[in-house]
Amino acid sequence: MSEKSPQFRPSIETQKSNETTERPEKTGQGGETHQQSSDGACLTTAQGVPVSDNQNTLKAGPRGPALLEDFHFREKMFHFDHERIPERVVHARGYGARGYFETTDAIPELTSAHLLQEKGRKVPAFVRFSTVAGNKGSMDLARDARGFAVKLYTEEGNWDIVGNNIPVFFIQDAMKFPDLVHSVKEAPDRAFPQAQSAHDNFWDFISLMPEAMHMVMWTMSDRGIPRSFRFMEGFGVHTFRFVNAEGESHFVKFHWKPKQGLQSVLWDEAVKINGADPDFHRRDLWGAIQAGDFPEWELGVQVFDDAFADTFDFDVLDATKLIPEEDVPVRIIGRLVLDSVVDNFFAETEQVAFCTQNIVPGVDFTNDPLLQGRNFSYLDTQIKRLGGPNFTHIPVNAPKCPFAHFQQDGHMAMHNPAGRANYEPNSWKDGGPRADPESGFTSFPEAVEGEKRKVRAELFADHYSQARQFYQSQTEVEQGHIADALIFELSKCEVLDIRERVVAHLPNIDPDLAQMVADGLGFDKLPKAHTPRRDMVEGLKPSDALSILKNGPDNFKGRKLGILVTDGIDGDLLASLRDAVKDAGGMVEIVAPTIGGIKTSDGKRVPADQKVDGGPSVLYDAVAVMTSADGVEKLKSMHPAKGFAADAFAHAKFIALAGEAEKLFHAAGVDDFDDGVFRLEGKDDCADFIEACGKMRFWQRG
Numbered sequence: 114m115s116e117k118s119p120q121f122r123p124s125i126e127t128q129k130s131n132e133t134t135e136r137p138e139k140t141g142q143g144g145e146t147h148q149q150s151s152d153g154a155c156l157t158t159a160q161g162v163p164v165s166d167n168q169n170t171l172k173a174g175p176r177g178p179a180l181l182e183d184f185h186f187r188e189k190m191f192h193f194d195h196e197r198i199p200e201r202v203v204h205a206r207g208y209g210a211r212g213y214f215e216t217t218d219a220i221p222e223l224t225s226a227h228l229l230q231e232k233g234r235k236v237p238a239f240v241r242f243s244t245v246a247g248n249k250g251s252m253d254l255a256r257d258a259r260g261f262a263v264k265l266y267t268e269e270g271n272w273d274i275v276g277n278n279i280p281v282f283f284i285q286d287a288m289k290f291p292d293l294v295h296s297v298k299e300a301p302d303r304a305f306p307q308a309q310s311a312h313d314n315f316w317d318f319i320s321l322m323p324e325a326m327h328m329v330m331w332t333m334s335d336r337g338i339p340r341s342f343r344f345m346e347g348f349g350v351h352t353f354r355f356v357n358a359e360g361e362s363h364f365v366k367f368h369w370k371p372k373q374g375l376q377s378v379l380w381d382e383a384v385k386i387n388g389a390d391p392d393f394h395r396r397d398l399w400g401a402i403q404a405g406d407f408p409e410w411e412l413g414v415q416v417f418d419d420a421f422a423d424t425f426d427f428d429v430l431d432a433t434k435l436i437p438e439e440d441v442p443v444r445i446i447g448r449l450v451l452d453s454v455v456d457n458f459f460a461e462t463e464q465v466a467f468c469t470q471n472i473v474p475g476v477d478f479t480n481d482p483l484l485q486g487r488n489f490s491y492l493d494t495q496i497k498r499l500g501g502p503n504f505t506h507i508p509v510n511a512p513k514c515p516f517a518h519f520q521q522d523g524h525m526a527m528h529n530p531a532g533r534a535n536y537e538p539n540s541w542k543d544g545g546p547r548a549d550p551e552s553g554f555t556s557f558p559e560a561v562e563g564e565k566r567k568v569r570a571e572l573f574a575d576h577y578s579q580a581r582q583f584y585q586s587q588t589e590v591e592q593g594h595i596a597d598a599l600i601f602e603l604s605k606c607e608v609l610d611i612r613e614r615v616v617a618h619l620p621n622i623d624p625d626l627a628q629m630v631a632d633g634l635g636f637d638k639l640p641k642a643h644t645p646r647r648d649m650v651e652g653l654k655p656s657d658a659l660s661i662l663k664n665g666p667d668n669f670k671g672r673k674l675g676i677l678v679t680d681g682i683d684g685d686l687l688a689s690l691r692d693a694v695k696d697a698g699g700m701v702e703i704v705a706p707t708i709g710g711i712k713t714s715d716g717k718r719v720p721a722d723q724k725v726d727g728g729p730s731v732l733y734d735a736v737a738v739m740t741s742a743d744g745v746e747k748l749k750s751m752h753p754a755k756g757f758a759a760d761a762f763a764h765a766k767f768i769a770l771a772g773e774a775e776k777l778f779h780a781a782g783v784d785d786f787d788d789g790v791f792r793l794e795g796k797d798d799c800a801d802f803i804e805a806c807g808k809m810r811f812w813q814r815g
């Protein structure tokens with residue numbers, strides 16, 4: 114046949130999408146086994162039958178009823194009707210990316226994990242970042258902890274480190290997790306508020322759970338509103354075990370340290386970003402990876418033994434406590450690089466199933482009661498969420514090393530073991546796999562003994578000492594933010610009693626903090642402090658590692674400058690500013706009165722990335738405003754332009770002015786410029802400005 118028969122012509126949709134869709138380069142780590150052909154192909158049903166018309170249902174005459182026999186329509190609609198799966202009960206909103214982990218310092222003396230035996234061993238990784246409380250469609254800049262879940266596809270199976278960006282947790286025993294989550298999520302009767310802790314139910318629960326006060330200090334700090342997933346730390350939280358080839362065990366805590374430095378936003382920015390770009394964090398990660406600016410973290414371990422655990426002021430099995438880096442230094446042993454976005458969000462990010470029980474030989478659990486509870490919960494929840502026990506057949510969850518077992522059948526079984534033997538022991542020649550006591554996973558043979566009782570260990574009862582240590586480790590600016598956050602959140606509580614009960618915890622943490630919050634809430638006097646259940650540990654030293662500002666970046670790499678421009682500006686100066694940002698490894702967005710952009714004084718057109726009301730200054734790490742005399746008059750008449758200037762100044766950003774830009778700031782009520790505001794005349798000014806921007810904020814502005 115020389116010609117294709119008519120029904121094999123591509124449909125209109127296929128042709129169009131082929132013209133416009135850019136497909137990212139595949140690295141083959143995702144859903145390769147289920148890839149459908151799409152380039153120039155004929156549209157088919159899921160059964161592979163070619164489709165002739167994708168616009169109309171089969172009808173009895175042009176105005177007649179639809180016919181049941183239209184299998185194409187029925188299949189299309191049936192599949193659409195079943196597109197949703199249950200969202201995660203917590204951490205529903207998340208964003209994933211692929212990459213790799215590489216061992217940079219081998220530690221065979223500590224663990225027999227194959228991956229960590231030799232420097233340079235490298236395995237694929239998948240990471241999913243998330244907020245905790247909000248639903249799948251909620252906004253990115255909620256005040257919340259962030260999930261930092263890492264799946265390492267090792268040669269000995271999948272190793273999941275399902276962590277957060279905060280090293281401690283609200284509760285000590287898994288028994289309280291459903292209560293905690295119920296309290297923070299929307300109230301069951303009214304179904305609001307969404308994705309926030311600023312409401313009565315949450316603070317009511319917290320006020321009655323003093324063990325939460327340490328993590329509350331963290332979530333009320335700027336850790337609760339990170340600038341980007343790229344600029345936050347990750348923590349395994351619990352104490353785990355490393356076990357070496359000799360069977361010796363050490364305790365270990367896991368840390369992910371961003372090479373990019375730590376950075377957060379201000380609460381006023383968070384509120385505005387949520388309106389301007391609810392996808393701020395996912396867009397940031399997608400954009401950075403697509404631009405080749407791959408985010409990277411170091412894997413650090415704090416390793417300690419029983420002797421340390423026995424003398425430490427707190428119980429190392431208590432997930433509301435951390436071990437200061439000054440007490441047990443963090444040893445860097447590897448690097449995690451995210452270098453590839455997913456091919457398909459649902460296939461990978463939505464279907465990825467992390468389980469704390471996914472560990473490899475050489476790693477083991479401890480008796481942390483939160484961790485023990487998690488080991489049950491994660492497997493259980495995946496069965497509900499992904500519809501059955503075969504979720505490990507989904508490519509993102511499948512091991513990338515050889516695997517062999519006798520599990521079979523169940524919903525959506527993609528591959529059952531071949532051959533006759535599906536049990537063991539058996540006497541068949543090809544009888545399938547056998548357990549190997551040498552290489553197989555062996556639990557650390559910890560001796561255990563005790564009475565069966567619903568109890569908690571004595572040392573767990575100190576709830577304030579480390580909360581105080583955290584607060585005292587912050588800079589003054591950061592302490593102010595914690596007070597402001599508490600005042601904001603408690604002001605959203607309608608019940609006075611709840612506000613008072615929370616504030617009554619604060620004198621145990623810091624009397625000044627308690628007074629600031631009480632004043633901010635308009636209390637006449639400070640409520641009487643709750644009596645600590647256990648004597649507090651005095652004299653804990655502040656730890657610099659706990660502050661964001663003490664661990665910020667010192668350059669503009671990976672950051673974004675927003676340049677508000679008008680017609681008639683100096684094109685050479687704009688080019689110099691762009692060059693300075695590029696040299697520093699940063700990015701630029703042009704914001705203009707119209708999306709069509711502007712014309713410089715020499716008549717060159719500069720396209721815009723954002724129209725001014727779609728590109729408020731909260732989206733940028735620093736801003737520049739470049740205007741002509743006519744241009745500034747136009748900007749002065751635009752409320753969003755004045756907001757751009759006023760917010761940038763109020764949020765302590767570094768600001769550069771060129772042309773007549775001062776006038777816009779005056780119109781926005783900013784009259785006194787400080788050393789965080791730069792005047793751009795030439796190339797050198799641009800370089801000086803971007804160098805200063807490396808500090809991210811001019812905090813002296815207050």
Ligand code: HDE
Pocket residue numbers: 201202203204207241242243259260261262275276277282286287288290348349350351432465466467482483484486487490491492494495
């Ligand atoms: Fe989770 N948690 N969690 N959690 N968690 C889930 O598992 C749970 C806890 C964390 O991107 C769920 O697959 C219990 C601490 C992350 O897919 C669920 C307890 C830490 C993610 C669950 C905790 C975390 C989850 C919901 C207390 C930091 C998202 C969907 C005993 C160390 C993973 C799912 C992803 C998700 C249970 C406490 C981190 C229900 C019972 C502590 C990053 O299984």
